[in-house]
Amino acid sequence: MEFTFTDEQRMIAETARAFFSENATSARTRAAMEGEGIDRALWRDFCQELGFSAISIAEDVGGAGLGLVELAILAEAAGAHVAALPMLGSLMLAAQAIAAGGSKVQREAWLPALLSGETIAAFVEDAGLEVRDGKLTGGSGFVAHGALAELFVVTDGSGAWLVRRDAAGVSVSAQTTMDQTRPLAEVRFDGAAAEALADPAEALAAANRAALVGLAAEALGGAQASLDRTVEYARERVQFGRPIGSFQAYKHRLADMMVEIEQARSAVYWAACAVDEGSEEAPLALHAAKSFAADTAFRCAADMIQLHGGIGFTWEHDTHLFFKRARSIQTLLGKGDWHREQVAAMILGEAA
Numbered sequence: 001m002e003f004t005f006t007d008e009q010r011m012i013a014e015t016a017r018a019f020f021s022e023n024a025t026s027a028r029t030r031a032a033m034e035g036e037g038i039d040r041a042l043w044r045d046f047c048q049e050l051g052f053s054a055i056s057i058a059e060d061v062g063g064a065g066l067g068l069v070e071l072a073i074l075a076e077a078a079g080a081h082v083a084a085l086p087m088l089g090s091l092m093l094a095a096q097a098i099a100a101g102g103s104k105v106q107r108e109a110w111l112p113a114l115l116s117g118e119t120i121a122a123f124v125e126d127a128g129l130e131v132r133d134g135k136l137t138g139g140s141g142f143v144a145h146g147a148l149a150e151l152f153v154v155t156d157g158s159g160a161w162l163v164r165r166d167a168a169g170v171s172v173s174a175q176t177t178m179d180q181t182r183p184l185a186e187v188r189f190d191g192a193a194a195e196a197l198a199d200p201a202e203a204l205a206a207a208n209r210a211a212l213v214g215l216a217a218e219a220l221g222g223a224q225a226s227l228d229r230t231v232e233y234a235r236e237r238v239q240f241g242r243p244i245g246s247f248q249a250y251k252h253r254l255a256d257m258m259v260e261i262e263q264a265r266s267a268v269y270w271a272a273c274a275v276d277e278g279s280e281e282a283p284l285a286l287h288a289a290k291s292f293a294a295d296t297a298f299r300c301a302a303d304m305i306q307l308h309g310g311i312g313f314t315w316e317h318d319t320h321l322f323f324k325r326a327r328s329i330q331t332l333l334g335k336g337d338w339h340r341e342q343v344a345a346m347i348l349g350e351a352a
Helices: 007-023 026-034 040-049 068-079 087-101 104-116 200-236 248-276 282-307 309-313 319-331 336-351
Strands: 121-125 130-132 135-144 151-155 160-164 170-174 184-193
Touching (some): 040 104, 068 087, 087 104, 087 151, 087 160, 087 200, 151 200, 282 309, 282 319, 309 319
Antiparallel strands (some): 130 135
């Protein structure tokens, strides 16, 4: 599979990088962390001013009609700045699920508000969910941006339902979260009224594809930023009369980071392109991209802390923001070991 960005994709990438570089500053991210965990002004501009929220939603349901390659471009740019946005739950999971598997009435009721950023949704998965007469009982303790959500897309792995935040029997409590740029909440349902999605299988498949590509791309952006910031520091920090980047051991660590990042980049855009082209390789590529990119982001963030020395361990420095985000990405939507098991099973069959 040969892949290069089109002129339109390069323009989207340049616009996204400029937008996040100018607006997703460390000061704004930290302000969001101290507040509710989201930069609402940044989210509004992302959704309304630039229309990025609709980029991978089909045109016939109100989106821009582009694909997961374009979504990956946006997620990579956001990940490079650890942007405090509800992209995962509200856009990659909930909006994708409703767009792909919702009825016409459900799409018209929720997609415009989700894509404009006026409504935030969250995704709740509970394998032991109990469903009786349209009432749900169950929930999860780890729902990204659950405390801010006005709508929940709920699944037990096979069915999918919409539950309003203000429905009777819904309780939400914020959790203490390591990654404060993506706060988690406990969401519980006790006989809460739910509306089944028209096509749950298609809804969950679309949400899974978008979220795996988006998270992997976000990890890629964080890994690249970790390298770029460390290279910049290596040029400025002087020891023994020389920039520390001139020392051989330091250069080797940077080179190792670069090699892993380029491998992760290939994996991420292979997965996005495979999905967009309907390739048979898509399931394999999705598992490979998530596991490899997430692990790469974690290793690069850890190396960034080490290579910054003492200052990298301080609260005032942004290294820990990248480290915590990378660690959280590793645990979301399946850990690396599980994804690698899926890859092994696909390739080796019963021998796995």
